[in-house]
Amino acid sequence: MTTFTDAHTHVISTDFDAYPRDPIGGKQSTWSEEHPVDVDGLLAAMDAAGVAQAVAVQASTVYGHDNRYLAASVAAHRDRLVGVYSLxxxxxxxxxxxxxxxxxxxxxxxxxxxxxxxxxxADWLGHPDSYPAWAYAEEHGIPVCLQMTIDGIPALQKTLERYPGSRVVLDHCARPDLSDGAPYRTSHGLFDLAAFDGVHLKLTHRAIGAAAKGASTVEAFLDALLSTYGSSRLMWGSNFPAADGSLASLVKEGRESLAFLDDADAANVFGGTVRRFYAMAEASANV
Known part of the structure; x- marks a missing residue:
């Protein structure tokens, strides 16, 4: 059995005084206003969904770069959560x-x-002023998570050429347009990034949804990713609670959408890859 690990969740406090809102760009996301989930709610949802561990990613559209609630949440539940802060x-x-x-x-x-x-x-991706952060991350093996679009790939490529040892994961597979279908020429940049060994991809509900549009199918997209990246560089993430629905329903959707994966690839996508990427100690709970 695979230890199911979710690569992309968020936590939002109900204590507005202790953790005031300060969203990047000045506008709070609609989802965080309509259905926020605090750390206790996340853990309860994980238990109900059979998720042993999760990566809690800073809710940038709520707290911006104030990562205090994330840090407090992870500190209280190190056996279940790893935290990724906004910078x-x-x-x-x-x-x-x-x-x-x-x-x-x-x-x-x-x-x-x-x-x-x-x-x-944003046009600051790849700006020289960001190089010290990239250099430090490369030197110390610190993972870098990128919320970006396909349009940012040239800037990312330039940065990775300068810091080739970087360990990077792209949220939502960089939001590609896959509607042209295989061989996905519109989003060729996503596949070009596979040349950098440190680049990993998150298969979230958004990415899986994009793979089912137009001439594309989820299986065709995964076949293309597996042939270029391999399953050891792919990780599934729910994007709960930003994504609509319960965590259990998102897990069910993910399993069903990727049911064609063989056992070894599924073990990587649903837990192995993210645990290696973030050096997570495997939990004892199996699902």
Missing amino acids: DAMAPDAVATIQRWQEAGLNGFRLFTTGTTMPGQ
Whole structure:
């Protein structure tokens, strides 16, 4: 049996005074206003869904770069959660900020360059002012999570050429347009990134949904990813509670959508890859 690990969840406190809202871009996301989930709610949802462990990614459209609630949540549940903090890589003190949150027990940072409240692709990705953060992450083996679009791939490629040892995971597979179907020429940049060994992809509900549009099918997209990246660089994430529905329903949807994977590939996608990427100790609960 596979230890089921969710690569992409969020936690939001109900204590507005202790953890005030300060979203990146100045606008809070609709989902976080309509159906927020705190850490106790996340753990309860994980138990109900048979999820042993999860990566809690900073809710950037709620707290911006204030990662205190995330850090407190992870500190209280290290056996179940790993935390990924939000970072302003352009800030002069970016390296000191990385050191601060790593010492607080979080594991890797997220660069938020697009989202529902910030459509398009931010032009600061790959800017020289961000190089100290990339250099420090490469030197110390710190994972980098990227919320970006396909349009940001040239800037990412330029950065990875400078820091080829970087360990990177792309949220939602960088939001590709897959409607043209295999061989996916519209999103060729996503497959070009496979040349960098440290690049990994998150197969979230958003990415799986994109793979089912137009001339594409989920199986054809996965076949293309498996042939270029291999399952050891692919990880499934629910995006709970940003995604509509319960965590249990999202897990069910993920299992059904990827039911064609063989046992070895499924073991990687639904747990093995993310645990290796974030050096997570495997939980004892199996599903």
